[in-house]
Amino acid sequence: MKQVLVTGGAHRLGAEIVRQFAAAGWRVWCHYQRSAAAAQALQAELQSQGANVELVQADLAQSAEVERMVAHIAQATGPLDCLVNNASLFEPDEGTDMDLPGARLQIEVNLIAPMLLASLMAQQAAPKATPGQRSVVHILDQKVFNLNP
Template identity: 45%
Template sequence: MSVEHVSELSQQLVLVTGGARGLGACLVRAFARQGAKVVINYLKSEAAAQALADEFPQQCLAVQADVTDATAVQALFAKAQAHFGQPITTVVNNALPEFSFNGDARPHADTLTWSQLNQQLEGIVGGALNTTQAALPSMKQAGFGRIINIGTNLFQNPVVPYHDYTAAKAALLSMTRTLSHDLGPDQITVNMISGGLLRTTDASAATPEAVFDLIAASTPLRRVTTPEEFADAALFFAGPWARAVTGQNLVVDGGLVKNG
């Protein structure tokens, strides 16, 4: 099968980590609607993951795995290949370790601990490392691979003191760029998509309406980005249109943050 054929979304087997709820579920639906086969990874949300898989019974498979456990991730990849008869060649690293998006409750400079930072680093960067390493043999054999990391615009616009979360996402951006250089000769692209407040996901459900209004007024589009709009950018990076794009961070937030 040619690389051009493999790059078509309808021919891909896509892994979405943390895919059962919120943005992850929107990412799963976006790929499935384009004809891709999708592995819905979850940690605790078994019912939600299975319900989502049932929406696309021929295309989706729900698989439980803790992405910080390299052995569990390897088992997930093996199960997916056995089920679909093809390897995972597109990985969307969306999983997030337990975190409260509540600015008032987050630690400030005088109370932040290494344990809090390390928890986010292990989940965000460690999880992405595990899925990338599990995917590499099949990607290299196919001469094709797509790794898409989910970031945050708080890296450029740190308006909320999410020190631990933002530091981990910044580290993931750095790894996105170094991996793109390392894996480019194997025709594996590595990119990041960064968003801000989305209307509406599980993470933003408790956000006051006044905050949504403030964000909307601050964007050129005068509205808050939806998770469905954010997910569309993943289709771009995974598909043939982005075959010459790697090592990039695309901010999808309605123009609130100008990336440079």
């Protein structure tokens, strides 16, 4: 069974992505940070339809948590076939009142974590995987960019 990790999968677009992968028969790992209740409700909804949905919690601003999450998935069910980087952090910004800690947090969540996740996924080296068999998808302003066609 192919498996996917969807970051920020408990709400809005992320939840719809989780639903679509589940409907297609994938094992879906639904990541959340603080939305445990929403993630559990989504999991229950989809499992009642026969889908295979697992939940995983991590703060994407913390590299150690990202690494722990990917290691947990690999140990539990093997390497990922697809990664959807949907989680993001965007705070209002006018440019005149730079919030340096806030900017660093956005960089961690929106840039560093997706890069780290893609790297960790590539390191898993699924035995049957050949170049192009795994996909990393980044969601930016609700537009999908497949970075591994």
